[in-house]
Amino acid sequence: MIAVVGGGQLARMMQQQAIALGVHLRVLVESPTVATAQVVSDAPVGAASDADAVRGIVSGAEVLTFEHEHVPTELLRALDAEGVAVRPGPDALMHAQDKIVMRTRLSELGVPCPAWAPVSDGAELTAFGESAGWPVVVKTARGGYDGKGVRVVSSSAEAADWLDALQGRQLLAEEKVAFTRELAVLVARRPSGEVRTWPVVQTVQQDGVCFEVLAPAPGLDAATAARAEEIGERIAIGLGVTGVLAVEMFEVADDGTSDGESRLVVNELAMRPHNSGHWTIDGAVTSQFEQHLRAVLDWPLGAAEATAPHAVMVNLLGSALEDPHTAYPELMARYPEAKVHLYGKDVRPGRKLGHVTVTGADLGRARSTAHAAVALLRGD
Secondary structure, rough: OOOEEOOOHHHHHHHHHHHHOOOEEEEEOOOOOHHHHHHHOOEEOOOOOOOHHHHHHHHHOEEEEEOOOOOHHHHHHHHOOOOOOOOOHHHHHHHHOHHHHHHHOOOOHHOOOOOOEEEOOOHHHHHHHHHHOOOOOEOOOOOOOOOOOEEEEHHHHHHHHHHHHOOOOOOOOOOOOOOOOOEEEEEOOOOOOEEEEEOOOEEEOOOOOOOOOEOOOOOOOOOHHHHHHHHHHHHHHHOOOEEEEEEEEEEEEOOOOOOOOOEEEEEEOOOOOOOOHHHHHHEEEEOOOHHHHHHHOOOOOOOOOOOOEEHHHHHHHHEOOOOOHOOOOOOOOHHOOOOOOEEEOOOOOOEEEEEEEEEEEOHHHHHHHHHHHHHHHHHH
């Protein structure tokens, strides 16, 4: 049995692979109506910050894992000390929980990062901005995701409210990277050291939220792809990650100093299955969800090769339909090649309600089909 903290769509998709593997999941969910609670019978309700609730799900489990990073580090260290197999472990997970800790360690590992600095007040932010060049990106060290906790500022005054509320904490200031596109690489690692890496993908954001994933990243030269995979594997090994690691990167055009090759800069990390890997369910030999379960159980990992020349994943972000399922008959008739995954969530503007994946030999056709299918689910 595997214990999982978090009842969103990631744990819901883990359950589908757990059924195929014959693995029992016990999931700590936020309420009895969240996405995972609808499909997992063993789903006690509790908060990730509630020590008693977390302890309650690990009894009898072989391992504890997560679908989000928002579990107190002190609790995970206590469980680890008590002999609970926490995967990824607290020493690794803290790098996904705290962006300043992450930047510090990645810099020590020689991983390419934007210019960065922790800042505690307006004077420090001003000094960084004058050094790196305005505008700069300011991030909360903890808690931000999907565009939350991120702000582009042209002066320290534009972050005054965040700075005033720090109470002894720090913000992360980074240079604003002039990137040509965003890439992501997913790596799986198990405790015995085996590592598998999926093809590098291109991600497209909409209002700070991942909207589209193209696998593999179109037009990416082999040397840059190999370098991206090496960076991902270096981070997974260097941080001691167990399970799936997502590394989001910026591709920066050659500035004339690197023999025509693009430069890569690491942006964010996630130590769990990730939106950039949803395409693997329908487009890879082993999905990220199956691989994560294999990895945390320390089972041999599956092949990570793509099963088609191209895969396109498009997220459904909100809908004009009260129930997107009502679009199924028309969608299935028009686009029989489209694979639809809805998460059982109530409709709200901009909310991740599901995704569609289309695979094939023609990238343009796969892309247009995936977008058209999502348009029907949106009620367009």
